[in-house]
Amino acid sequence: MTTSSHSIPQSSASSSDAPRDLQAEERIAAFDVLIEAIASLSQAGSLPVTGSAVRLEMGRLTYGGFDPKRVGYKRFRDFLDDAEGRGHVEIDRDRPGDVAVAIPGSSPEAGFTSRMRSDLWKAFSDWNPRTSRFYDLNEDRVVTLPTEPAPLEPTRYTEIRKRISENSSGFVEIKSISRQKQLDWMRDFALLVTDPEVSRVLTEALKSDHPARYFVVVLRSFPSLLNRWHNTLRERVYAEVLKWRDSDSRLATVQIDQMDSSASPPPTQLREEPVGLAGTAGRRVVEGTQKHAHDLDVVQFFASQTPGKVAQSRSPLRQRLHEAIERMPESELRKISIPVGYLFED
Structure with a gap:
């Protein structure tokens, strides 16, 4: 394996298995988008995060490309149920109406309780360079549209462009x-993590071809740190929105927080726990191997990116992996994705 490429290695397969393997890869990508959608809605203050809201957000993040049938499910609910079974999400089925969906262990920490309006959150945190964002002072809301007009674009974009052209002061x-x-914020956060091994893994993830994605994937294995990152991100985005509002007198009356604070449950303080690869959170990764195989692959991969690493002794993570594998039945072992090259190395 060439470690400098920073791409997560995949197991080899015969050509007859290619369609199935492609669907499996797309399913993994869909789970990643699911987590990103929940995180985006949660950070924007849209709590509780409902299943229907998540599906709409997944559609937005994939430009309409997400379809549960494409990744092997008859319904979106089946996709959510499988995601819960694999440990990616938690589903609250007891609330009336639509189910609520959350990232496991993602209750917000105490300290930052402001819940930003979702339209402002998306406008500031989505770094898509092909999108323009404006605050409509008359309608008191954010409008977004593609920066460059296109032939046959939806009428709503044409109308917004016309309104902006005719009333730019509005x-x-x-x-x-x-x-x-935002990547600099992630690097700052990684450097402040007190566990040196976790800090190093996060730093390596940020050197990959998809730094933001793998940064979050690694953090998912350490729920306390994931919550802390969400708080940090909310605080920094909130500060940027405040600076924007203060920069123009016309924005003085803009309400940044969501109006209905009752939609946000009171923050709860998570019990502090060891968050190292050898600590409680690291143990959770190993014990949940069959549910978090992809996340574990990612953590393992970036944990191996140490220049000049001396393999004189087995790391705590490797030790626990070996112990877990010894206890696992063969049916579960077959589910683990291992780069085929490792099976034949001396």
């Missing part, structure tokens, strides 16, 4: 927080 442009700035 709109204030929003500059989203750049990808680079």
Whole structure:
């Protein structure tokens, strides 16, 4: 395996298995998008996060490409149920109406309780360079549209462009927080993690071809850190929105927080626990191997990216993996994805 490429290695398969393998890869990608959608809605203050809201957000994040049938499910609910069975999400089926969906262990920490309006959150945190964002002062809301007009584009975009052209003073442009700035926030966060091994794994993930995605994948294995990152991100985005509002007198009356605070449950303080690869959170990764195989692959991969690493002794994570594998039945072992090269190395 060439470690410098920073792409997660996949197991080899025969050509006859290619369609099935492709669907499995797309299913893994769909689970990643599911987590991203829930995190986006949660950070924006849209609590509780409902199943229907998650499906709409997944559609937005994939430009309409997500379809549960494409990844092997008859209904979106079947997709959610399988995601819960694999440990990716928690589903609250007791609430009236639509189910609520959450990332396991993602109750917000105490300290930052403001819940930002979802339209402002998306406008500032989505770094898509092909999208323009404006605040409509008359309608008191954010409007977004593709930066460059296209032939046969939806009528709503044409109408927004016309309104902005005819009444430019009624709109204030929003500059989203750049990808680079948000990645810098992630690097700062990784450096402040007290466990040196976890800090190193996060730093390596940020050197990959998809740094933001794998940064979050690694954090999912450490729920306390994931919550802390969500709080940090909310605070920094909130600060940027405040600076934007203060920069223009026309924005003085803009309400940043969501109006109905009753929709947000009171924050709860998570019990502090060890968050190292050898601590409680690391143990959770190993014990949930069959449910978190992809996340574990990612953590293992970036944990191996240490230049000049001396394999004189087995790391705590490797030790626990070996112990877990010894206890697992063969049926579960067959579900683990291992790069085929490792099976034949001396």
